[in-house]
Amino acid sequence: MKHAHPGPTVAMTSSASSERAAQLFRAMGDGARLRILELLAGKELCVTEIVAAFGDKFSTVSQRLRILRGEGLIVRRREGTHIYYALADRHVADLIHNALAHAAELEAGPAKES
Amino acid sequence: MKHAHPGPTVAMTSSASSERAAQLFRAMGDGARLRILELLAGKELCVTEIVAAFGDKFSTVSQRLRILRGEGLIVRRREGTHIYYALADRHVADLIHNALAHAAELEAGPAKES
DNA sequence: CCACTATTTTATTAACTGTTGAAGTTACGA
DNA sequence: TCGTAACTTCAACAGTTAATAAAATAGTGG
Numbered sequence: 001m002k003h004a005h006p007g008p009t010v011a012m013t014s015s016a017s018s019e020r021a022a023q024l025f026r027a028m029g030d031g032a033r034l035r036i037l038e039l040l041a042g043k044e045l046c047v048t049e050i051v052a053a054f055g056d057k058f059s060t061v062s063q064r065l066r067i068l069r070g071e072g073l074i075v076r077r078r079e080g081t082h083i084y085y086a087l088a089d090r091h092v093a094d095l096i097h098n099a100l101a102h103a104a105e106l107e108a109g110p111a112k113e114s
Numbered sequence: 115m116k117h118a119h120p121g122p123t124v125a126m127t128s129s130a131s132s133e134r135a136a137q138l139f140r141a142m143g144d145g146a147r148l149r150i151l152e153l154l155a156g157k158e159l160c161v162t163e164i165v166a167a168f169g170d171k172f173s174t175v176s177q178r179l180r181i182l183r184g185e186g187l188i189v190r191r192r193e194g195t196h197i198y199y200a201l202a203d204r205h206v207a208d209l210i211h212n213a214l215a216h217a218a219e220l221e222a223g224p225a226k227e228s
Numbered sequence: 229c230c231a232c233t234a235t236t237t238t239a240t241t242a243a244c245t246g247t248t249g250a251a252g253t254t255a256c257g258a
Numbered sequence: 259t260c261g262t263a264a265c266t267t268c269a270a271c272a273g274t275t276a277a278t279a280a281a282a283t284a285g286t287g288g
Contacts (some may be wrong), residue, residue, distance in 0.1 A: 006202075007115040017217065018152060018214075020218075022145040024143075026144070028135075028136065029136050029143040030136055031129075031132055031136040033136075034139070035132045046234085046235095048234070053261095057278060057279090062236055063123070063277075065236095067275095080285065081235085081284080082234070083235060083236095091216045091219045091220055092216075092220070094214070095216040098209070099139065104134075106187070106206070144246080162266070171247075172249080173266080173279055174248065177248090177267090178246090180266080189230070193255075194264090195264050196264065196265090197264075
């Protein structure tokens with residue numbers, strides 16, 4: 001999604017932070033990943049438990065966790081052979097709750113014609 | 115991103131609403147689209163103005179607006195030959211502000227090893 | 229060190245997404 | 259009704275992303 005601004009671009013609210021926010025949204029913009037976040041909002045869990053909760057493949061879940069972790073949305077902690085994942089901090093929990101709340105309000109309007 | 119659950123899947127917080135929320139996130143998960151939303155958070159604008167603000171192609175902006183509208187994030191209103199776009203409602207404005215605020219807090223942690 | 233469990237990494241492939249030129253639509257004024 | 263301005267839609271190509279099998283890594287208990 002490159003921007004190849006040829007000429008002088010004007011009013012750009014905050015190109016950098018928008019990009020960062022967009023990254024976060026993109027990471028959360030996947031049902032499976034979002035469900036993992038919701039699950040972790042309840043409590044810290046190890047990979048096996050997450051896999052069991054959804055019935056997905058191990059490697060699939062691992063990849064999803066990698067993406068979420070890459071964006072700093074979750075953190076992990078090792079305990080023996082188990083690795084526990086949890087939401088990175090309260091900001092993430094807030095963000096998720098807030099978004100889900102608003103999402104409930106926003107009916108998926110298939111763009112009616114005026 | 116198909117889920118081909120073969121066996122009986124267990125604890126799924128809210129598959130349906132998560133999916134809806136994920137759709138919204140996905141729509142906002144693009145720097146260019148998010149910047150349009152931020153711009154519209156300021157005031158209603160017509161396509162030409164949005165194009166001018168970023169220096170993109172007309173058709174490019176139009177497609178982005180179509181996606182945002184498809185998710186019900188923005189609405190449009192015709193006035194002569196101009197079509198004005200605006201955030202759908204206050205929920206969207208809240209969602210954006212909230213998200214940007216939290217995003218600012220979340221440093222893009224490249225997943226340090228514990 | 230070996231077997232075993234838990235989890236990640238790698239590589240492949242299929243599916244999706246964004247951008248854009250070109251063609252189509254709508255409204256308005258001459 | 260022609261011309262034109264403001265937009266949208268279509269189609270295609272390029273780049274990105276997700277799921278998964280297979281191989282690799284790390285920790286634990288013999």
